[in-house]
Amino acid sequence: MKFNPFVTSDRSKNRKRHFNAPSHVRRKIMSSPLSKELRQKYNVRSMPIRKDDEVQVVRGHYKGQQIxxxxxxxxxxxxxxxxxxxxxxxxxxxxxxxxxxxKVWPGTGQW
Structure with a gap:
């Protein structure tokens, strides 16, 4: 049973909301997970990525490259x-x- 009747679990509706999301919602969706040290330091799991942040790719073809x-x-x-x-x-x-x-972790520079 759902607790909130206004939240849908319909896949097509969720995909529609994802691809038609406005810019201020996309900012929140485009968050990056923090490393374990940063997680403990800030008590938060992920943060939105901004321009000029230092990041390291941790998944995919380009993983392991320099920050x-x-x-x-x-x-x-x-x-x-x-x-x-x-x-x-x-x-x-x-x-x-x-x-x-x-697929990236924030580096040690900005955080």
């Missing part, structure tokens, strides 16, 4: 762009690779 600064937070696509996470296009130019904020 880099967040260059851009792209709320429309639910991704962040990190300074050192780039790839080369076919024509030779380098572009930043979008990483989901839940």
């Amino acid at each position: 880099g600064k967040v260059v851009q937070v792209y709320r429309k696509k639910y991704v962040i762009y990190i300074e050192r996470v780039q790839r080369e296009k076919a024509n030779g130019t380098t572009v930043h690779v979008g990483i989901h904020p839940s």
Whole structure:
């Protein structure tokens, strides 16, 4: 039994709300989990990622690379762009690779 009748568990409605969310709600969705030390220090599990935060990728193809600064937070696509996470296009130019904020840890710099 549900405790709150205004909260739905319908998958299609939840997907609709996720993809049609306004910018101020997307900020909250685009949070990053904190490391165990930072969790104990601040008594919070995750925090929204901002531009100029120092983060480290902990999941995916680019994990384990050095700590880099967040260059851009792209709320429309639910991704962040990190300074050192780039790839080369076919024509030779380098572009930043979008990483989901839940796959990074904030570094020791800003926090």
